[in-house]
Structure formats: C-alpha cells, structure tokens
Amino acid sequence: MTTAAPALVCRQVKKSFGPVHALGGVSLQVAPGEMVALLGPNGAGKSTLFQILTGLFVADAGEVEVLGADMRRNPVAALARLGVVFQQMALDLNLSVRANLRFHADLHGLPRRSAHLRIDAMLAHFGLADQASAPARSLSGGNRRKVELLRALLHEPALLLMDEATVGLDPASRNRLVDEVVALTASRGIGVLWATHLVAEAERAHRVVVLDKGLVLFDGAAADLCLQQGQSSLEAAFLQLTGARQ
Ligand code: ADP
Ligand code: MG
Helix, strand or coil, rough: CCCCCCCCCEEEEEEEEEEEEEEEEEECCCCCCCCEECCCCEEEEEEHHHHCCCCCCCCCCEEECCCCEEECCCCHCCCCCHHEECCCCCCCCEEEEEHHHHHHHHHCCHHHHHHHHHHHHHHHHCHHHHCCCHHHHCCHHHHHHHHHHHHHHCCCCCCEECCCCCCCCCCHHHHHHHHHHHHHHHHCCCCEEEEECCHHHHCCCCEEEECCCEEEEEEEEEEHHHHHHHHHHHHHHHHHHHHCCC
C-alpha cells in the first residue's frame, strides 16, 4: 500500500541572523490539494521560511521535504516540484508578458513547443490573452501578479508557495487572486502555502498556521482557533493569540 507523500513537510526548522532568532523550530505540513495559510505579523519569519523552502538560505537546523524529496540531500528534485511567487515582484517590465513566461520556461528547460502552447492556454485561462504581446509594465498590479502566478505554474509544480502575493493590490484584485489559487487546489491537487499578514486571506484557506516571532502558535482550522480563543472572528482570535505575547 502506498500513500501520497505530503506536498511539504517542515520539521523543526531553525534560522538565526546573528542574535535574531527568525525561526525557532518551525514544523508544518501541506497535503496535496490543501491550501494552508501561514498567518503572521510583519517580522514573524514568513519570508525567511520561504527562502529556506526555495533553497536561497540553508536552515541552521531541521528538515524540509517537498513531495518526499529532502531539500538538503536532494535539492534538485525538491526544487523541481515547487513553484513560487516571492514577496517582491519579479517580472522584467520591459519584456512582453509572453517573453517573460517563455524566458522562465527556457530556464526550467521545458520543451519549447509544448511550453509555448501551454503559455498561450494559461494566458487565455487567466483572461490575459489580449495582453500577451504587451510589455509587462502596461499591466495592472493584479494582472502582473497573475502573470507571476502563471509563471510559477508553468512546470506543473506539486507545491505552490505564495509570499504576501496580494501586497499592493486592491481588495477586488486580492479576492480574484485568492479565488484562482483556491481553484487550483481543487482542479490540480496542488498543495499551497500562502503567507500573509491579512486575516481575511487566511480565512479562505483550508487550514491556518499562525507564526509569530519564529514560532508556530496554532495549527488547525480557523474555526478551532476562534473556539480556542473564545472569539467569534478569526481577526479577534488572531490578535488575542499574538497580542498575548507582546
Ligand atoms: P516576515 O516575512 O514574516 O515579515 P521575515 O522573515 O522577513 O518576516 O523576518 C523575520 C525576522 O528576521 C525579522 O526580525 C527580520 O528583521 C529578520 N531578518 C530577515 N531576513 C534577514 C537578513 N537577511 N538579515 C538579518 N535579519 C533578517
Ligand atoms: Mg515577508
């Protein structure tokens, strides 16, 4: 009997920058098809964790596995299975939307012909077909983020990492981006780790992991966090949980 490996496993991940304990032993899991919100205030350690998950930093201690591939022993296999949208926007604004995507497909070594067909199909799916030849600079903030999401999906990752992906977007664009990602978990069975400081976005996830000062304070359903804290809204429960430690 075989069971599908979790999309992501972190075990006791630690990282310090000099005296700053950015991550004090973080453990969490993301199942295939599951959207997990990593909810924490600024400075909680969300981006540091993402940098470790994408191999940009090496953890001081702990283990990371993507689809069963260990990030330390087998980084190529681990990285091949993940797609990421970083907190900082990373499109070449002077290149066309399509050229940005083709460049990324080439970087991943995807076969050109099938990649180009896939890019056009995905642009159409995201409602961006009309803008394929336009410079990325001409797109709205929401559409730039969609292009980054599309780019992260080009190599069909099993795990999608989104770091504060809605920063700078208006509420309607935020909602649309969250909608797209929720739909992906259902349609493609992708596991998603969605880092945010916004409670409204965390409410859309299947599960919430609350991170504060490098420690996981809660891991479970939003409704259970409300129950645990005796609050009727996730916002109030989150503020009580994190505020209690100030
Ligand atoms: P978040 O993304 O949740 O806002 P970060 O992971 O960016 O949090 O930061 C966590 C902590 O680690 C903060 O105290 C931050 O100042 C510190 N930190 C992050 N990156 C560095 C770095 N490269 N050098 C020194 N300190 C850092
Ligand atoms: Mg951050």
